[in-house]
Amino acid sequence: MEMEFTREIYWNVGHGFLTLGPMYLLALTAIAILAYGFLLRINVYKQGQSLARTDNPGQRTVNTIKTALLQTSVTRVTIPGIFHGLFFWGFFLLFIGTTIIVIQADFTDLFFGVKFLRGTFYKLFSITLDLAGLVAVIMLGALFVRRYILRPEGLETKRDDALMHGLLFAILLTGFIIEGARMAVTEIDSPLAVWSPVGFVLAKSMSSLDEGGLRSLHRFTWWFHLLMAMGFIASLPFTKFRHILTTSLNKFFADHGPTGKLATLDLEDEEAESFGVVTLQDYTWKDIFDADACTLCKRCQDRCPAFTTEKPLSPMKIINQLGDMAFQGKMDAVVDTFTRDAIWACTTCRACQDICPASIEHVGKIIDVRRSLVLMEGEFPGEEVMSAMEDTEVNGNPLGFGYASRGEWAEELNVTVMADNSDVDILYFAGCFASFDARNTKVAKSFVTLCREAGIKVGILGREEKCCGEPMRKMGNEYLYQTLAMENIETLERYNVNTVVTTCPHCFNTLAKDYRDLGLDIEVISHAVYLDRLMKDDRLSIDGADVSCTYHDSCYLGRHNDIYDAPRQLIGAAGGTITEMEKNRDQAFCCSAGGGRILAEEKIGSRINVKRVRMAAATGAHHLLSNCPFCLTMFEDGVKGAELEDQLIPKDIAEILVENLKKKTDSAARGPFIHSK
Amino acid sequence: MKILVCIKQVPDMESKFKVNGEGNWYDSSDLAWRMNEYDEYGVEQAVQLKEQIGDADLTVLCIGPDRVKETMKKALAMGCDRGAHIADDASYGRDPMEIAGIIVEFAKDKGFDLIFTGMQSQDRASGQVGVLVAEMLALPCVTTIIDFAFVDGEIQVKRELEGGIKAKVKTTIPALITCQLGLNTPRYPTLPNIMKAKKKELLSIPAADLLSVDTRQETAAMYFPEKKGGGRVLEGENTDLADQLIQILKEKTSVLA
């Protein structure tokens, strides 16, 4: 009975040399072509500079296998992600299945007479593959409909895609035809047939043919299927099919560094003739490899705040243009291909990189070009940006205020200045906007008031504080950034500061990550997290009055640092009822001021900040809460631009907390607050 | 061709000024320093001329204490070949004739074909030094330039006059030009040029070696101007202020009649 639940492998085509010979020859040829094709591509990657991305190979391998097998990245966007996932699993199972058959037929059975494709195992094997194939066909059909009939905006369809759809369909369909033809001859009356339901249906539909015809059909289709499959393998390097390897490998080579941290240039290098990326060859091999990993899924483009407001920047296009230049061996300046307007439009919000299922790193490539424009040409997106840089060189802030008045906002609250007394619990790094901008000094004052209530001794650097250098760095001015950073680090070290808290996510991100490359090694906390800790430690008593609000996750707290919950808890405690915007958390839409663009004028397309404000207004909430001085500035502006002044009020989370503060009189008696986690 | 550009280091005008202890100048503490804005245009034009000529040597000169060397480095990074720092801790107290005299002592035997200066400095704003240097060296001089071209040994410039009118003037080298705001767009130094500037020659010459002219005037007193008074100051919430202002407009003017 057991022996019935099996089938003859190589039935009808023969198991001898006449079959195996050409089969293996074709396979070897296909693999050789595959190897050759990739070798050609590797030579192109090698044009780029070196980059070390093989540390922790064990972890990297695990990540790669998990992402590829579980399809975690691609299914983040459910439609059509799950279509791809199901298709992949279907096709992958079929591949495993075919491999198992080859192992038995050409190895264990051939040499050792061992057959395992029988009995219950075979039944399960058979039905799994049948269903896998069916799911694969259906999903492929769905993807086909999406691409060719629904035609989503921005999705580029090329000949490559037609070839891929065609080839995959052919392989799947011929697979079923082979099965159907075989079953029509061997299994039409067998109880085994039900374990291959799809094949069974096909077999039934072919039952009108006579055995001779069926065998011919079977044999022909078998060889055709083999040819298609080998063609598939050989075509890998030359078509978008390469993403099976390149996209998976890109996970292996992914950036494990602190999120969003740029490479620190060695500006002392006397040998360096050039800074930033001028020609394609200034990029690294990984930058070029990224282009090969791209499948033009356009998820980056869909989420880019610049692209969706009619600026000429498309992250996807940058990657593809880079790839084109690499494969054409172009030596001219990359900025002419990318265009300056596109390069300057980026806000470094990381929506592209965050969603990319192929682990492509878009942002660094753009900043690299900015670096060459600024450092090698002294070029900026506008005179207003050059002025801001010069103001920062003279007075340590891009707003044009005299450095000596940097701590004046704190005078009315008598905040301790480190130069007078450095015995404090935390150093509050206010940042340029909180120090000088009329709207944002309110946030600084709110934060200090909250700390006071919690019994925390706050110190500020005042006039000794300089811009953290972040907008300058993101604009490409690595030299000015490093100059400012070194000065700030020297000051912080001089005062033996242990803990820094900031109300600006850009300062936070820069001091916590970027400054480490330059030697700063202290604890840096964002105010959202810090206030949350104070609350959890019962040092802040907030008497929440019901406030209808929506909350904007800033890019530099959100996507750059995964801080999503602490601010929400704070708002909840303050009595806020958050009506979330559609695009929230990691899908939040940038306010437009990142990437140094707080210094620049927005001249092209429609206003990004107005677009975001309208998203907030659509929630019906009365307050738009944020955690960043740039966001707050952009929203105050955007609310006017959208003419929503009375309907939507922008505020910082520190402000909403201080407004609902119930004064505690015993905070000081609570003793010191342990700042390190 | 030999070119000289004279620059001055001035305080950033956004600084909070205080009068010094002697009461005869502003206190130099708590000030951020920068290149005199008019001189930035001079440096840029001089560098552009050097780039046009090719075989040209450009010297930047600055008088003042040691801190002015930072500003000179920016000029070097913009493209000047060498710097001549006239070390003088008391430069703030010197009158235009003395300053011009120092420059002339330095420049007189060096055969400069063209000298650029700013039209005036942002702090003292006497606007005399450039013209005085030209007179002392007997060079033709045109001031307040907002357009410059060097064509076949001839200098073709445009002066900016009141009302936005321009006067077209030309002369031959050697000559001296003083620059008005808007003459060009001063470049931002590139990093390789900043690096190179660190190695360029920057000599310090004590001012005493070059003092050739006596002082003709001095500051008797420096002080903050008295508020005129008579002007009302309104402060408060925007809506209240608007109401107040409208009331005043109705009372004091006829615009809302």
Place this chain on the structure above:
Amino acid sequence: MKTLLVGEYRDAKLLGCNYDLIAFAEKIGGESAMFLVGSESELPPFDGPLYLADASEYGEYNPAVHRDLLVQVVEKEQPDVVVFSHSSYGWDLAPRLAYTMQAAQVSEVVDVVDSMPVVPVCNSKLRRNVKVHTAKAIYTLQAGAFTSSREPSGSPTVEKITTDSSATVIFEGYEEAEKGGVDLTKSEIIVSAGRGIGKPENVEMIAALAQVLKGEYGASRPVVDAEWVEHNRQVGTTGQVVSPKLYIACGISGAIQHLAGMKKAEFIIAINTDKDAPIAEVADILVVADLKQFVPALTEKLQAL
């Protein structure tokens, strides 16, 4: 005290600054003479000797020759102070005379206190009194600092002067400023935008306020230089000098060149976050507020009237 006034003549017309010179001479008192490279057909309303050189012969801009003509007059008249306007003509010519006379020049005089000329420092944030050590001195006067309340009158005694001095530069003529559009000198109500508006988009709110007041909008130099507003809306010495009934300066600190262009307005309102801005000197009302919030609020209220 004897003064020698150096008048100005351009494009075949006498310039307005000549009145300031005459008003200064009256304030100082004493004898006064005048020097002018101009034309017999355009004589300034000055009661005193006028040394006149023919502009059509010597050119309207010919500094070395003008200097030599002037030196002749100085030697003859022996004034204690030679007075120029602090103008594109004055600051070009005065130092040449200062060198020839080896006399101290004091630039941009705004006042005379205890016989000492007073000049602004650091964009008018400070002032200083100058003690001159030379027997003779040269002053250049800030535009509008010495205006007389009444129109001067008089006719000068003309003495023609000549020289055979050669020119060191060649003057080739004038180029008009960008034309077309608004003529602010004719506007009765002007609302001006300064650097304080922050960005070009905010010009709109200034224009809106001007519109609701049925006036025109202007701007200070930095706003025009940044190309946020066209040049014919620039108020100041290198733009338009205006004298409206109402002038509202928004986010304008009050650089001297701007003040010179609008000081004569009948009623001046300044909107600025800085209480110490120099514009407060000339303003009848200073509203301490952020113009970006206040201007729209004001406009709205005015619209509702």
